[in-house]
Amino acid sequence: MNIKDIVNRDIVNLTNCESEPIHIPGSIQPHGFLLGIQKGASRIEFCSANSADFIGIAPDKLLGKQISDVFPEEQASRFALYAGAEAIDSAKPFVFTLNGVSFNTTVHGSGSNVILELEPFPDGTLHLPNLYNQTRNFVSIMEKSSGLLDLCQEIADETRSITGYDRVMIYRFDEQYNGEVIAESRREDLVSFANQKYPHTDIPAQARELYIRNPLRMIADINYTPVPLLTIDDSADKSNHSLDLSLSILRSVSPMHIEYLKNMGVGATLTISLLQNQKLWGLIACHHYAPKLLPHYTRLSALLQGHFLTSQIAVREVAEEYNISEEVDKALTEALTLLHETENFTEASHQSPWLLKLANATGAAIYHEGILYTNGLVPSDAELIELFAFLSNAYPNQTFETDHLSDVYPSAKDISKYAAGVIYHSMVSGEHDGILWLRQEKIETINWAGNPDKAVLQNEDGVRLSPRKSFELWMEIVKDKSSPWRKSEINAASSFSYALQKHINYRVIRAQEDQNRSLNEELRLANKELSNLNWISTHDLKEPLRKIQIFASKVLDREDPDLSVQVKDSVERMRFAAEKMQMLIEDILTYSKAGSMDKVFVLTDLNEVLRDVIAELQDNIDEKGAVLRAGKLPSLEIIPFQVHQLFINLISNALKFVKADERPDISITASMVDAAAIPTEKNAVGHYHAIAFHDNGIGFEAEYESRIFDIFQRLHPAHKYPGTGIGLAICKKIMENHKGFIGAKSVFGEGSVFTLYFPVA
Known part of the structure; x- marks a missing residue:
């Protein structure tokens, strides 16, 4: 084998x-x-x-x-x-x-x-922990500790008492995973590591991942010799080439970590993970300066201390945040009250200390319509205006907060004394308008455990890189930064900014309403004057014209034999001009009434309206020998007398504008069309009843299709085709009263089509 x-x-x-x-x-x-x-x-x-x-x-x-x-x-x-x-x-x-x-x-x-x-078993016994006493001690610690740091210190002391290690530290990681010792329990002869920071390179990313998966890690002797794992050599079996020991207690440690611990002079370690929301919040790190083998159940007792602390981290952090947020909410309430009770919001920014307290800021500034309003400690006006311009361009219609303004703003170092950190909210009232909360620079001295820039050193052989050997205190002075903004402060600033924007908008709306009220009054007076002019047109002007016509007729009838031809012609012209002026006054009055009279809509059969119109124009139709055909028309909600006038005008025009020696031929059709069939009207939507009036008259050029409905617009000489040029303008006004449209198409010399578009109810 x-x-x-x-x-x-x-x-x-x-x-x-x-x-x-x-x-x-x-x-x-x-x-x-x-x-x-x-x-x-x-x-x-x-x-x-x-x-x-x-x-x-x-x-x-x-x-x-x-x-x-x-x-x-x-x-x-x-x-x-x-x-x-x-x-x-x-x-x-x-x-x-x-x-x-x-x-x-x-x-x-x-x-x-x-x-x-x-x-x-180290001594042949289990050494089961007294969980009751351990839990009772923790409850006592939890009750007497006032804050998270106090609790961490108590846990460090208790863990050292349970395990017997020379030093127990509690690390807390920042956003970049730099670790800071926030609590320490140690032998009296050892140098303190309290408040020292260790760079994130000391614990690589894959090591942090293992701390999350396996919350307890022990090295019994730094100077151990790794024991290899063996397996049967089966070249066909690829599964035994490696063995994942992520959850192993005995797993051998990276030689880099061993070298790091040796450089620190440590002999044995125990590490317990502190997790929050599945992320590594910190560590309980136990160091011993000689080999130390901790029994299994004692390790579990130490792990239980980590669980105790983990259960309290979120609670204590939330409690601390809550205490601050209570003060912030109180300040926000006072600031909003003053804002709503003060007619001019600038007084709220100048006089209110609550504007600063709601974000625990050292200064504040509002830039509105080119005017700067400040509160507290702030840079010069020119520097503030430049800052507002930069932020409004960099963060348009946005919010922005930072405790290190110089990271984004090149000129921030010049104003760090006042504005190392800012909360910014843009406002839409004017160019570069916005509101700023400022925090002064907080010069901080960071105590690093050795120079973080020399965390990697070249070995004596000049080839291999290894961990640093020096852990002497190395101080770094950090400038151009403020204390970080808390979530409650950012939220309070957002609430005030929103209320301020509403306040400004309300003032703008109120000013606009005042302006509109003034314009409406001017319009009312103008309409009153126009009504007076209408009265003059209908009464005061008509009477003199009627007398001119009567006297002119009498002169022509009674004095005709004694008048010269020139006098007769002048009197005739005078009478004709008076008749023309009277017609013009009547049409102006009709146009005015079309827009000002009460609009009472009645469901009406358009066929009946057309019959009444034909009866009224029958003499003219017979005189011209006109042919008039009409299809079936719909029943619509209309203003009856206005649509009657509308039909009168369109049929009269068809009878009037006819070619010499040709009988008028007029046809009226009805159909249903979509809004797309009215290309000249962009506001048309839905469906429409289209009532089209076709004639064989003289027509007009296509260029006049949009102008023909303008008031006083005449396309033909008055001596050949008499009229005032108001008839089609009246038609357009009537269609506007019915939320509809009127259109015209024509071929010069061949005829025209005027179409009325009534919206389908």
């Missing part, structure tokens, strides 16, 4: 550690031994090379054997039930006993395999 190891021998240094496959090292730590079997079976497929050190059986005697060949039958049967359960309880390991030695056996699944990690 050929046996091979599955050790991962890829060369690893800091140039490729971000991609190091640390979950498949192919080796373990030597304080226990490992067996691997396939799921649903008991044949040993993997074995660590140190099995003989614990049970006196070498790997070549284990590989290929059944579990029952190694351990007593009764234990093998119980293990088959334990490992075959739907969920293996890794917190309560299975106990194998061989040659009088008991082994805590931690079991977990790994792909198609089941991993058994066997550790002898």
Whole structure:
């Protein structure tokens, strides 16, 4: 039988550690031994090379054997039930006993395999923890700790008491996964690491992923020699080339991490993950300066401390945020009250301290219609206006917040004293209008555990890169940054900005209403004057014209023999002009009434309207010898007298504008059309009743199709075709009253078609 190891021998240094496959090292730590079997079976497929050190059986005697060949039958049967359960309880390991030695056996699944990690009891006993006392202590700690940092310190002290490590630290990660020591419990002779920061490169991404999957990790002796994992060499079987040890307790550690710990002078470690929303919030990191093997149940007691702390992180953070948000909400309420009670919002920005307190800002500014209003500590007006212009162009109709303005704004360093961080909301009232909350620069000294820029050093051989050796305190001074904005402050700023925009919009609307009210009053007076003009037209002008016509007729009738031809012609012209003027006044009055009279709609049969119109025009029809044909017309909701006038005008025009020595031929048709059939009217929608008047008259040029309905528009000489040019304008006005349209098509010298479009109800 050929046996091979599955050790991962890829060369690893800091140039490729971000991609190091640390979950498949192919080796373990030597304080226990490992067996691997396939799921649903008991044949040993993997074995660590140190099995003989614990049970006196070498790997070549284990590989290929059944579990029952190694351990007593009764234990093998119980293990088959334990490992075959739907969920293996890794917190309560299975106990194998061989040659009088008991082994805590931690079991977990790994792909198609089941991993058994066997550790002898350090002193032959289980050392079960007193969970009642541990829980009672935590409840006492939780009640007396005032904030999250106090709670972390208490947990660090309690964890050190339980485990006996020389140093216990609680890390918290920032957005970039730089770690900061926020609590520490240590031996008095050790140098404190409290408040020191460690760069994100100290814990690569794949290591952070394993901390999420496996919340507890122990290294019993930094100077251990990795024990290779062995398997039967079967070149046909590709599945035994590696073994995923992500959940393993004994898994061997990356040589880069071992070198890092050696550089720190650490002898043994225990690490417990602190998770929030499936993300790594922080770590409980335990350091010992000599080898230290922690029993299984003591490790679980330490892990329980991590669970206790994890359960409180969100609660404490929410409580701290709530206390701040209460103050912020109070300030927002006061600011909004002042805004709504003050006629001029500028007073609210100038006089109200609440405008600053609602976002815990040191300054605020509003830029509205070219005027700047400020509150608190702010840069100069010119610098503020330049900042507003930049933000409005970079974030149009948006909101923006940052605690490091110089990241996006080149001139920010010049105003960091006032505006290292900003909350910005644009406003749509004018160019560059917006509102800003400002925070002063908060110069911060960061205590790094060694220079983060030298976290990677070149080895003495000049070839390999390795972790830094120096962990002496290295201070970095950070400028041009403000304290970060909290969510409650950002939300309060948004609420105020929204209310301010509504306030401005309301004032604009109110000013527009005042302007419209003034214009309406002017329009009312103008309409009154027009009504007076109509009165003058109908009464005061008609009477003099009537007298002119009467006296002219008398002169012509009575004095005719005594008048010269020239006088007769002048008097005749005078009488004709008076008649023309009277006709014009009548048409103007009709046009005016078409738009001003009450619009009472009545369901009316258009066939009856047409019969009345024909009866009224019968003398003219007979005189012209006209032929008039009409199809069946619909019944519509109309203003009857206006549609009567409409038909009168269109048929009269067809009778009037006829070629010499030709009888008028008029036909009237009705149909249903879609809005698309009215190409000249873009506002037409839906369906329409189309009433078309066809004639064989003189027609007109196509260029006049849109102008023919303008008032006083005449296309033919008055001496040949008398009229005022108002008739078709009246027709258009009537169709507008009916929410419809009128159109005209013509071929000059051949005739015209005038079509009325009444919307279908």
